[in-house]
Amino acid sequence: MNEEQPSGDLTLRTMAMPADTNANGDIFGGWVLSQMDLAGGIAAGQRAEGRVVTIAVDKMKFIRPVHVGDVLCVYSEVIRVGTSSMEIRLAAWALRHRYGQREKVTEAIFTMVAVDEDGRPRPVPKIFVESAGATFGPKLKQRLQPQNAFIRVQR
Numbered sequence: 326m327n328e329e330q331p332s333g334d335l336t337l338r339t340m341a342m343p344a345d346t347n348a349n350g351d352i353f354g355g356w357v358l359s360q361m362d363l364a365g366g367i368a369a370g371q372r373a374e375g376r377v378v379t380i381a382v383d384k385m386k387f388i389r390p391v392h393v394g395d396v397l398c399v400y401s402e403v404i405r406v407g408t409s410s411m412e413i414r415l416a417a418w419a420l421r422h423r424y425g426q427r428e429k430v431t432e433a434i435f436t437m438v439a440v441d442e443d444g445r446p447r448p449v450p451k452i453f454v455e456s457a458g459a460t461f462g463p464k465l466k467q468r469l470q471p472q473n474a475f476i477r478v479q480r
């Protein structure tokens with residue numbers, strides 16, 4: 326039994342169709358990559374509050390094949406924010422035959438860059454978190470790196 330569970334936000338769900346197959350009848354790796362790029366664009370675009378482009382894909386691993394009729398679920402997590410760039414950890418999971426066993430099929434780290442209307446890099450907005458006396462757990466602190474987040478705590 327597969328004990329690993331998806332982590333991050335479920336950002337995209339779609340079904341693998343016959344048109345996405347290669348000559349062997351399996352789903353093209355390029356199709357899966359494209360779905361992950363879409364999910365990365367959604368996650369990065371939300372974090373950057375605007376237009377983003379993909380500049381690099383690292384550590385891409387195709388773990389298991391995807392088959393026609395599988396539901397592909399792509400989970401995303403922003404793991405680093407630079408000045409204009411963001412690293413997004415993406416993992417694609419297949420729900421076999423739409424409702425069956427869930428298996429991780431692909432993972433990768435995408436680097437996306439926030440760009441302006443002319444396609445030039447622009448700074449990713451800083452995050453402001455305001456809270457009335459709340460404490461912040463280690464997971465949130467890790468996501469809100471000091472250079473990118475201002476935490477205003479109202480007491």
Ligand SMILES: CC(C)(COP(=O)(O)OP(=O)(O)OC[C@H]1O[C@@H](n2cnc3c(N)ncnc32)[C@H](O)[C@@H]1OP(=O)(O)O)[C@@H](O)C(=O)NCCC(=O)NCCS
Nearest residue numbers: 378379380381406407408409410411436438440444445446
């Ligand atoms: C993304 C793009 C605007 C960046 O322009 P650029 O002149 O290279 O910009 P910079 O050198 O200032 O780099 C911008 C950021 O990307 C990062 N970066 C550059 N090359 C990188 C690489 N190979 N891997 C990871 N990050 C990289 C830089 O470190 C910088 O990050 P920071 O601002 O957080 O410090 C430009 O390369 C571009 O338009 N590329 C095509 C994007 C595209 O069309 N994608 C879809 C492919 S089909």
